[in-house]
Amino acid sequence: MEILIQQLFNGLTIGSVYALVALGLTLVYGILHIPNFAHGALYMMGGYITLMMMVQYGLHYWLAILVSVIVVGLIGVLMERLVFYPLRHAPPIHDKIAAIGILLFLEAFAQYVWGADYHTMPTPYGQVVQLFGLTFTMQRMLIIIAAIAVMVLLFLFLKKTYTGASIIAMSQDRDGANLVGINTNRVAMLTFLISGGLAAIASSLAAPINLVFPGMGQLVILKAFVIIILGGMGSIPGAIIGGYILGFSESLGATYISNDYKDLIAFILLVIILSVKPTGLFAKGGH
């Protein structure tokens, strides 16, 4: 029983990180209609920038995260301007390859600047809390709470504000959005800004429980793809629920099925779901 609860907590922690990453990915998917393979690299950049801000410039954790969100968001914007915007009329395969090019570049860049080795991100929330024989570290609680807060804010933003709705509108018809007076370029940039920011938040929250290194994005990106497919691509609730499904299936799968094959569990789950429902769990209506 204790184990079950501890593992549910673990699943919640990791699911929160997945959900944040998947959200950023799904937002961009909605606008671009391509899976942004470079999203993992943004996640990685987020980790490094937060780390650098803390270690080199001595900023406080939260301040460092803020800087990181802005910088990575801007990298996202730059990516949109320099690469995806020129490719907006190209067939979808092209964006994928271009994204791979960016991914290769950013990873090499991180390695060039910060070296290829592992770094540790310090956190002011290192305390361990023992409750009812369960272990909660402050950082892990923080991950869960912060992730949920970010997601609620994002949801409100998209649903309740015109600017948010313009992101959704544009994801459905770019010309249409243009015709009602939405500045589509600005919305595209905004989306990338948010997407990059989400990646930076996710990695800054998660890095203290893992490590910062050039390949860290690869840990989450493939899973993020599983999630957005699971949730129906472009679907925001889908990304969140998918993130938690994956988090739980990993922690519970590792406990009750097999640790070695726990990655396989998630992927097989996906294959089964897609076999039954070829457009994902939360695919929206329309034809």
Add this chain to the structure above:
Amino acid sequence: MEKIINKRNIILALVVFAIFFPFVTQNDYFIHIMTLSFIWMIGVYGLNLLAGYTGYLSLAHAGFFAVGAYSLGILTVKAQMNFWLAFVLALIITSVLGFLIGLIALRTKEHFFAIYTLCVGYILYLVIDKWDSLTEGVRGLIGIPAPGNIGPISFETPLSQYYLVLAILLVVILIVYRIVHSLTGRTYIAIRNSENLAQTIGISTMKNKLEAFVLSTFFAGLSGALYASFVRFIGPDIGNIVITFDLLTYLLIGGIGTLSGPIVGTVLVVWISQQLQFLQDYRMLIFGPILTLLVIFYPRGIAGSISGWKAKRAERKLAKAQMDERFSQNSISAENQVKEG
């Protein structure tokens, strides 16, 4: 007519060049790289048939490549089977697996198909990685034999392997050429253009997609089996998604949906990345942007751009030559039905 002769000449010249290449360079390393390139090309043709002509982007191809390679490796190393028997079996295994996976995967479309196959590829990779007792896991399979003799011809030396792979590649190209220029090819292209419409004009899309998918995995498996017998060591990493991305890069840079794209792209990218070796750890710093820029500025790939340019010229000419005149002579040829290079 003139155009066809030209095209033939170019292809002939390329073949002749490929045949004499080893004598020209005398450089073992070039021959090695070239042989590897040929092997990749076979896989790229497989991908092209599916992604380029049928419109289904599979990201599982490294997985099938690995299945081909591992089937050959396991059958020869562990089961001590005769090389060519194992080779044929490896192709059959890959194709059957492709058939089974295609049956499910092809129910999904577009990006779902891409990501679905991404996951399938990852599962194949994980299975190879984790199933130690069969695949030796991360340790990899060591000591895969070179292709066995065919009659008096042996394939022990790099040079003979070069020619073996070249011959197989030429057959693959011929097959792809014929498919693309047949009713079957038109059918695939129709599916790529609009699946709904293809169905209403009576095309069994599932059957055709599956056919293309299996053929495509067959080529991936062929490529993998050749790879295993050429490098003679394989590890699970050959099934990694990175390899799929590599193949895709070759295809896209060369020109997706074109016949010469796989050749052009593979040679070019392999060559560029070898040239960038001197940059060592930072070569991706250059290669990444090059890749992105090429995609932006040559969206149809090299071959696609060239044929696009030619098509434009031809169109202008055509506009002058009265279309209806030709029509009355019943001679609209299917010449530029397939946009290709």
Add this chain to the structure above:
Amino acid sequence: MFLETKNLTKKFGGLTAVHNVDFTIEKGKINAIIGPNGAGKSTFFNLISGFHPPSSGSIILKGQDITNMPPNKIAEMGIARTFQTTNLFEQSTVLDNVVVGHRLRTRSNLLDAILRTKRLRREEDQCHEKALEVIRFTGLEKVAGKLVGSLTQEEKKRTAFALALATEPEIIFLDEPAAGVNPDETEGLAELMNKMVDSGITVCLIEHKMQMIMKLADKIMVLNYGEKIAEGTAEEIQNNPAVIKAYLGGSAIA
């Protein structure tokens, strides 16, 4: 009875788009379906051509039940259709669009392609012949070499006809063939439909252009909210109060 639907019903969630429709199509005639927007006309077509499985009811072609056949089988049975929004292979030429139209009448397979068998070559010629034939039939000779993407609306409609005809159908379903086409050209399309009937093909069309329908159709069915509210000749329909109320409005023919 050539083709008939019995109690055909289609539900989308809570909405019944087509409701218990019995309709018979007579061979060699021009049959029309009209009705307000959202009445379920296109859905009705989608059911017959196998694009949506009906919720209940059946579709019978020459005595054979084709209700749950996949679209490609239905096409093989001799039913062709066009779409409301022109749906063509935009990146190919007219000729290439039309050539594949005959694919369903050919047997050559992958192996034939790889080995370039006689059968393949014969069938390729056959497809080509067919394509030229229907291109001539639809009057597209002049644009046969152009990319479909660069055609005018009317030419696209004709191309869609040609493609459908290349499948050698016995009956052809046309979803708003004259939408977005000016009156002058509409005439031409009407002529073309008459020509099809003359050559033995049964036509069934959806159209909002009453002038054209009334002149053309031998038999008209009116749908409203998924239900059949009237059926008959042009004259009967024009004077049917229910139809006038639901659809035609005051100045019956605009």
Add this chain to the structure above:
Amino acid sequence: ACNSSEKTDTGGTDSKAVPGEGTINIGYTGPLSGPAAFYGERTLNGVQMAAEEINKAGGVEVNGKKYKLNIVSLDDKYLPNEAGGNAKRLMQENKTPIIFTPHSGGVAAMQVFNQQEKFIIGAYTSEPKVTEGGNKLTVRIPPRYDGYLEPFTNYSMEKFGKKIAFLPTASQYGKDWAEKLQPHWEEAGGEVVYNSSIDFAKDTDFFTIITNALKEKPDVLFIGGPSEPTAKVAKQARELGFKGGFIVMDQAKFDEMKKVTGSYDVLNGAIGVMPLVNSDSPGIPEFVKNYRAKYNEDPGSEAGLNYIAMYVFAEAIKAAGSVDDPEKIMSHMQDGLDNLPEDKKVYVIPKIDPNGGFEAELIVAAIEDGEVVPIKAD
């Protein structure tokens, strides 16, 4: 195409050719980009540093002629086929008699042709198969780790108890270790209560698996892999309330782990290899000082072992009296070990076995009360 007759100096040590002097090209192929790059770089650093020192000291004198060492390094992204291609290229363009590589896949790929094309593989891998397949031109650089089993088991069992949980890295190396440790531990009367592995390239969070391992109430945890994630595992085990000891497999280094945990306190009760900087082999002080000056970090065994291997090869070349006959060089490897100057002995390697494996002395250490203390490994 590139001109093959010209010497392409692909990075590495610059060696201005002085008249009357020759150059020996030494090849290196390893992961210099991608996830394993940090590992590749550290192995390359060792080779590189040795070569520079040798050059500074006048080079390698063979039959009265002085030769400078020139390291030609190529990136293989940790892929066997790339390693094979690189080796062909190194042979073709640089005529390298020795090619270093730090992974078993690359070694295996090169063994397909290294005897025909005649070059020695400087194999920095612990995969036993590379020296057991009868390849005559392969030198295995890192030590066999089975010697650790005894002291590690004794120490941990005595201090903490008989129940152990296995949580090593999912690499082959980790698995091999686990396979060897398990029978040893059980023979000594212990029990393996949990046996799994962590894939550092795929796992985002280790809490899950550690929770599962600790559920079995082990006294000792067997952990290992690259130092930093291994340290994370140790730290999180402590967070989850683990009070027992650690057996740390030799890939991870205490000093590097400390950078992650902040202090040695977390690692109290851990036993593993002596950090290179803390070891008292004769060559250490000098090596550590120079390495720090050059790379601004403490050297680990990857650097140290490759460093010493480069020296041994240089000595073997001298002893063989040939710069381009790998077979001859190979047959003088023992001389190379014997002639190694005392102050270069970062590790003490008395012998090379007949299959080409270095037989190094093992030095073991434990963490007690926040300090590294040496442990006798007899």
Add this chain to the structure above:
Amino acid sequence: MLKLQDVSVKYGSFTAVHNVNLEVSPGQIVVLLGANGAGKSTIFKTISGLNKASSGSIEFEGETLNKRSPDKIVQSGIVQCAEGRKLFPSMTVEENLKMGAYVRRKNKKGVKESMKHVFDLFPILEEKQDDMAGQLSGGQQQMLAIGRALMAKPKLMLLDEPSIGLAPLIVEQMFEVIKTINREGTTILLAEQNANAALRIADKGYVFENGEVVLEGTSEELFANDEIKKAYIGA
């Protein structure tokens, strides 16, 4: 109000619109007639900023629009109801209408009023307000598209073939609606194939052929023109 001078538009090397001059005065309904492919939609897209004119100038209320981005053009009061509708298929009818008022989003009350106005014009939209736009029938979508354009309270509304695919009854209503909108103060530029109905409500018309204006005049003049009668009104 709107003035096009010598406007040409190219797609690649193909000139779709050639030296077009056109003028719309406040309060007018002006109709563009022309066969398929004559260039009507191209003109509309160019006015809206979705295409760029390769030469010539477009002026609206005395200011040039050539360099303005589409969203700025909407802000200055020109809203297009495009061919192909360009709705947001996975948004509800209500959300679509709301997005139509994007440029007036600050004025919450005004948006509500406009919404009511649109529902009055098209009761079916109110009935379907919670349905996804993509699930509407063709005709319903067309109504939604017009409704959405109205939400912006444009000074000048561009309607590209609004009657396409509509039932006669609805077409009739549609033209009524257009008249109403116009009476309420919106200037209208309309592209139509249905010349008969269009000229009936229009003040002025231009006839396009192959990207050029071949004829222009008041509705009466055009009605009286035999050529027009033959080509666009039908015998």
